[in-house]
Amino acid sequence: MYCFNCGHQIPDDSVFCPECGCRVDTAMAELEDEPSISTTETGKPITPPMATPLANQQVPSSQNEDVAATTPAAPPNSPGKKKSKALIVVPIVVLVLILGIAAAGVLTGWFGLAGSNGIISVGQGVPVRESVNDYSWEELSAISDEISAASSEDEAIEIAKNYHLCNEDGTLDGTQTKEVELSNGVTSSVEIIGFAHDDASDGSGKAGITFAFTEMVDFAPMSTRGSNEGGWKYSDLRTRLNSDFLDMLPDDLQENIVEVDKSTNNVGAVYDSSSQSFVTTCISTTPDKIWIPSYTEIVGDISGSIASRDSEGMAEVLGSEGLQYQLYSDLGISQGNTPADLLTLNVADGTDASAALDASLRWTRTSDPTDLRYAYTIHNTNGNCNESHTVVNVYGIAPCFCI
Numbered sequence: 001m002y003c004f005n006c007g008h009q010i011p012d013d014s015v016f017c018p019e020c021g022c023r024v025d026t027a028m029a030e031l032e033d034e035p036s037i038s039t040t041e042t043g044k045p046i047t048p049p050m051a052t053p054l055a056n057q058q059v060p061s062s063q064n065e066d067v068a069a070t071t072p073a074a075p076p077n078s079p080g081k082k083k084s085k086a087l088i089v090v091p092i093v094v095l096v097l098i099l100g101i102a103a104a105g106v107l108t109g110w111f112g113l114a115g116s117n118g119i120i121s122v123g124q125g126v127p128v129r130e131s132v133n134d135y136s137w138e139e140l141s142a143i144s145d146e147i148s149a150a151s152s153e154d155e156a157i158e159i160a161k162n163y164h165l166c167n168e169d170g171t172l173d174g175t176q177t178k179e180v181e182l183s184n185g186v187t188s189s190v191e192i193i194g195f196a197h198d199d200a201s202d203g204s205g206k207a208g209i210t211f212a213f214t215e216m217v218d219f220a221p222m223s224t225r226g227s228n229e230g231g232w233k234y235s236d237l238r239t240r241l242n243s244d245f246l247d248m249l250p251d252d253l254q255e256n257i258v259e260v261d262k263s264t265n266n267v268g269a270v271y272d273s274s275s276q277s278f279v280t281t282c283i284s285t286t287p288d289k290i291w292i293p294s295y296t297e298i299v300g301d302i303s304g305s306i307a308s309r310d311s312e313g314m315a316e317v318l319g320s321e322g323l324q325y326q327l328y329s330d331l332g333i334s335q336g337n338t339p340a341d342l343l344t345l346n347v348a349d350g351t352d353a354s355a356a357l358d359a360s361l362r363w364t365r366t367s368d369p370t371d372l373r374y375a376y377t378i379h380n381t382n383g384n385c386n387e388s389h390t391v392v393n394v395y396g397i398a399p400c401f402c403i
Contacts, residue, residue, distance in 0.1 A: 126142050128162065131176075132178045148206045156195050157195065165209070166195075174214075189213075194327065200260055207402035213348075216347050216362055218245060218397040221237070221392050221394050222235050223392065224392060226390075227373065228375050230267070231265050231282075232367070257403055261285040262294075263322055264284070265366070267367075268367050282369075292400060295318055295385060314369060346380075347396070357395065360379060361396065362397060364378060
């Protein structure tokens with residue numbers, strides 16, 4: 001047979017023309033598939049179109065007549081050649097584009113979406129890291145802003161999941177921690193206890209992430225006055241945490257802490273013995289950068305579970321000091337279930353506990369509404385949250401904060 005591109009005679013079983021390189025097997029197949037009329041009006045058989053042979057080729061005369069009569073010479077730039085060139089040029093163009101985009105991505109940090117470790121980021125440009133501890137406080141603050149801007153609790157949890165700030169099912173279990181070293185040499189860690197839980201004091205909405213220390217990092221009395229009068233608002237411990245203790249935190253953490261409003265009984269003892277009821281108008285808010293949790297922020301709803309004078313009134317007073325944080329809810333903690341293995345905290349390395357009356361107790365910010373002398377504590381050996389102790393006693397502190 002003859003090549004349809006250059007006209008040279010080639011073996012019948014050829015796939016490519018050895019002279020010009022054009023593929024000939026597909027061209028032959030296409031011609032064979034084309035419908036044709038078997039005879040002319042005179043009855044003479046019609047031969048399929050063929051390329052004009054070169055001058056020095058030997059072609060049977062009958063074929064020459066048919067070719068000359070029916071087929072023009074193949075143009076210099078046949079479709080076959082154009083197709084073969086396209087098969088080469090297109091992949092080259094695509095490869096050049098890919099290499100160009102890759103180079104631009106490397107030079108621009110993947111167009112601003114990757115961190116120093118090259119990990120692609122989501123949301124506000126923060127790279128997604130493996131754990132809470134791998135983020136800087138600045139990065140966590142940016143993520144917190146994204147969480148606080150979420151339109152729903154479900155959306156906030158989805159954002160936290162995307163950044164590996166909680167488990168894949170959206171829960172917290174106490175493993176979402178970050179190391180902290182205080183300026184006095186105390187080393188400890190903090191754990192995420194909630195998302196979009198606390199109200200920012202500036203009225204901008206919810207603070208995105210709330211942390212709590214996983215160990216007791218300080219020991220102090222609730223009040224040196226010997227009375228819970230004025231509650232958390234006028235306690236010595238609140239002053240201490242928002243001044244001396246705040247100053248001991250790392251600078252990069254201090255810069256990203258968000259002040260939030262904490263609701264507390266800021267009167268103290270509010271039981272009216274004459275009416276045998278509690279004054280429930282004692283709740284007010286304080287702006288705090290550092291605080292300790294209230295009784296109900298740990299154990300949750302206590303309505304119907306208090307066996308005391310005017311139990312409903314007492315439950316209203318205590319229950320107005322904040323909702324239970326997600327961590328404690330996910331762990332199944334309640335007033336009737338305060339397991340020691342979930343609530344026990346150790347003394348952090350480097351913390352001076354020598355002045356503590358009892359190092360197994362730590363303060364909550366909840367004043368005992370029945371007695372001016374007491375405030376509620378958490379017991380580190382049995383998890384009991386239902387004890388109140390004299391406010392002048394020195395007990396442990398595991399502070400909280402928001403970013």
